[in-house]
Amino acid sequence: MISILYAIGIMDVLFWCILFLKKRNGLPCYRISDLVIFYLFARVLPFMMQEQISTTSAMHLILDFILSIAMAYVIFCRYGRNISRLFYACYLFQPFSIILILFEKAGLQLLPVLFFGIFYVTDQFWKKRPFRWSSVIPEFLMLQTGFFCWYIAVRVTGQHLSDLSETQNIPVLYIVSLGIGGFGILSLILRYIFRSNNKLWLPQFSKSTSASPENIGPKTCNGFSCTKHTPIEVKDIIWMLILTVIFGFLVFYRLGSMRVPETEWTLSTGESGSNEIILGFSDEIELAKVHIFLGYNSKRSITFSYLTKDMEEWQIIDANHNVESAFAWNTVEINQKLDRLGMVLMSGNASILEIVCEDIYGNYILPYNASYYRTLFDEQGLYPAVRTYYDQTMFDEVYHGRTAYEFLHQLPIYENTHPPLGKTLISLGIRAFGMNPFGWRCICALFGVMMIPVMYLFSHRMFGRTSRAVFTTLLLGSQFMNFTLSRIATIDILVAFFVLLMFYFMYCFVRNLSMERMDCRQICQLLFCGCAMACSISIKWTGIYGAVGVAVIFFSFLIGKMNGIKNSKEHKIYLTRLAVVCILCFCVLPLSVYVISYIPFTRVYTDKNLIQTAIDNGKLMLNYHSKTVFDHPYASPWYDWLIDKRPLLDAYAVYPDGTISAIATFINPLLCYLGLASLVHQFYLFRCRQCSNAKFLLIAYGSVVLPWLLVHRTVFIYQYFIGSLILLLMITNSICHMKKSSLLMGIVATASIAIFILFYTVLSGAKIDYNYVNQSLEWLSSWSFAL
């Protein structure tokens, strides 16, 4: 419910912001296609966001549609096309109706009619006075804001009218909502009394003065013409190289240790004696802890016991202890005086790479029979005193890194909730550098660094200037999440790389869209776009969101171009060729790559063929992701991503001197909030200045963000990564349309880099003072880097 209310609130605010931004050019005139899009966003999207869609709410939606169309028709008959469309748009973007449709009783559905009746009568009444009803839009906004707040106060926070006169637990939101609504009504009455019907806020409606879509103000971009394409020059290559090298250095600096325990001792419950390890100590020692570096199997159940003094029986210290993390140090508390320690694996197999025994004084003790378990005690020097991200797996690396290792060694596959290509790529790093933190992270780091030239090329292509490309790339470098996700072996950076590449090639295509003939360059662009799409979908299904965006961009720009075509014969030939190329690039190629990516599965599970494996795994993934709901301290719904509310803490360690090491995944707050402002500005640029870049970016952003509104599983801020990348291009596009854009770019880039430097320690896991993090970096109360 909260998610839907947020969506309604954001849609309404966006609509009204654009309306007020446009007012300088006269009242907007909407096309039917605009109204259809508005309807999709204002009615269908919130409707689809429900976890369970009931027939009653569907009926309410239909009733609302019929009533609203009837009302718009009445307006149309009286005031004409433009005003009726504007009325309909305003009607759609008020929260009252949709909230009634989704959450309330059917009888209340008649309230829109009442709303219309009041509106119509008021209009008639004021027309005689004379009072122009269009000037009451501020009051209309106040009333709907009041209603919206009231609804949240009542339904979400549980405040009631009876609490109004409370002196202790004051229902603040409830009172505020009544205040806003009351202010609207009071303002309406007073303006009527004082005949304040002058130009208030908005220009007046009239059939003649409304702006037409063709007449949308003096400054229009007129498609892509505001940014002419300039070819890549030597200076661009130099800039690209410099930025890539700098970012590459930052990413690869202390990426992870290349030395972790590698030699293993295998335990299995099959044969007698092969499931136990007995460590003997020359004297009785007070053993405090045992540190175990586990191999590729995680969550191993081991029972720890010691031999009593009389040497007669084994006393259990910790039965069925769950040794949790693969390729990481796991600590087991012993706290027992003993000279024999027994470790018995309770089920399955376990691969243990190293064991370190620590007594209560902090000394590391080597058992006298260490030579028997040679592989368990041959890499004692690799045990780090403080276990940071540098020496072991962090967050989901435990799944992806491990599965990449399993792919490499054709072991049973643990992580199968995402397509395999991402882990196949990670396995290349493990093959090259071994199963150590650097090995499993290096490919992700490489792709993260490669995003720099891709973004540079994209920005250069989009804005046509070196300075703007450098600016966007600097923003990317200081975007935080790009840096953090490049340094962790998860598949998000890989999918983001290919989605960005996909959008880049599609952008190149739409810029080159020409109806006369289809040249080789266009085919190549579509082919590369298809390849990138194939890779992204084969890494993670979120690539499909980007693919949908690419499809929408393709068709919307193609239809736009087709309107200008006169020669129908050439037109048909062109479209036929295009259709063939598109089917090959966007259907055959992605499907093939997706299926082929399952080869590592068929090597292990030989009972199924490639296609069957892909289909079965697809069903499993769908089932898993639709039901994955769990409590997580760093989980954040989509509306929290927009304001950078809850960073994800990937790794955290405390040093003995009180300093800490933390790695947090979140967005540079400057870019996050600037991006939100530029998102609103893109709507303005698209609607008022016909800016095609804005249109492209809005579709791209919508395609990667809006699907998350319909997802009900537990989600995290990194799922907003691709959306946040598009925000960077939006920021550049917005600044390009401003006066003194070079100065602004300089200020924003400097500020962004300064903030990156400020937060570098909690992005990279460097050692840092606790108080500095606590007092200087936790900007929002919901940010927690120092635990």
Add this chain to the structure above:
Amino acid sequence: MVSDVSDISSTSDNFKREKNKKTKEWLEEVYIISIVLLSYLLARATGILGNEQLIHVGMMLILILVSVALIWQTWSGRRFGTGQSQYNAGIYAVMIMGIVMRIGYMLSTNCTVRGHDLWEIDPSGAGHAGYLLQLLTKHQLPDTNTLQFYQQPLFYILGAVTSWFLNLFFDDMTYYNLVDAAKTVSCIASCLSLVLCRRIAQESGLKDQGILCTLMLTAFLPAFYLTGGTVNPDALAALMMLYAYLFTLRWLRNQSWKNTILLAVIFGLAMMTKISCGVVALVTAGIFLWQFIIALHKKKAGKLLSKYLVFGCISIPLGMWYSIRNYILFNQSLTYVLWQGEQSDLYTGSHPIIQRILLIDVDNLLQGPYTDVRSDYNLPVYYLKSALFGEFSFDVPGFIPVLLLFTAFVLSLFCISAVIGSIRKRRIRRDYRIMIAVILSLVVYGSGVLFYLKYPFGCSMDFRYITFLAVPLSILLGKYAETHKVKSFYLHLLLSIYAVFSALMYSY
């Protein structure tokens, strides 16, 4: 900017008008002092002093009467008169209502209610009460600088004299009555602040509509009621800063010897009330420098320099003598403030600076209207809340404080918009009087931020330390109302609602 100054000065008409004004101004001060003292004497003689219910009824009655008269005047003005008379009536009505609220609050609230650091009402105490009683009983300044004895003495001297005078009329000259009567000084200061606000608005070039907006914000700002009803130097400090602001503007218009000496005396007295009043001196110093540069260009710097010398010779000894005395006697630093220690439960230094200073804690706003000095740490929200309710909770129905808080919140957004608009718009930026208001607002707010950074305690965020800020901000709001005719309708409506709830809050 230079030409603006010369335009505004001179012309014989202006001088005549000014002469008449000054006679009136002098009388205004006398009236207000008399009204406050008489009302206190009357209330104490009739036994209604501290009778909250009765005084609140009286306040409500007067406010309703004034409102009805104003509505009548407006209605008749709309029908028969001109807009000018309506605004004048509005200005006087708002001033009367503001003064009624201040005096009413002072009379209905005992000095021990919602006080700050009063502590033991005994000459042996080291709070504000002890300071006053020492002056009254021993006729000498404190011989230590413990606790509140480090404070500058002007308020206590004035308080002691006024209290002694008022208590002459009654038999029971108890310690309590002696301390309680001293709040009349705060109340006089608070009432005079309103008068000064009008004068500053006029001096800043605001027209009637702007002055009305300015006065509505200041007249009904509860921080003025609260400081006007307590025994501490906050209200007097705010008044002194306002005098300094007014006379800085006047000096800029007319750099006569008289204005220079007056300004020097005011600054001296201001710093004798509270060292923090020196914040205004930063702006005045900037203006001095600016004028000096102009004079240098005109080769008339010598005359100005001699005025600055006289200014320094008067203001510095007058303002700093007590601090220097304490420095010599107790080695107390010149800007000393009592340090409470990091173990204090008011300590907020453990919270991130950005959360404390820069962000607006909307969650805190939605949790409740009142401050919690022990758990709140966000400066902007605390300033807003403490400007309306101090550090206290009230036993009034919740909707009154909440609506007051949120109208004030929206008004503060208007004020921020006014500050930004004044800086951005070239036409407004050229008016040096408005720019002085902008600079003063920023400097005073900045000083509040610095103070909170240096002393990170819940109580450091109290708006009473920067009550003066309300005036330059209200000047800018008045200018905003004048320049944004379209939005001024909503601004006036908002100010009216704010005034109603402010009055309701303190007379319920």
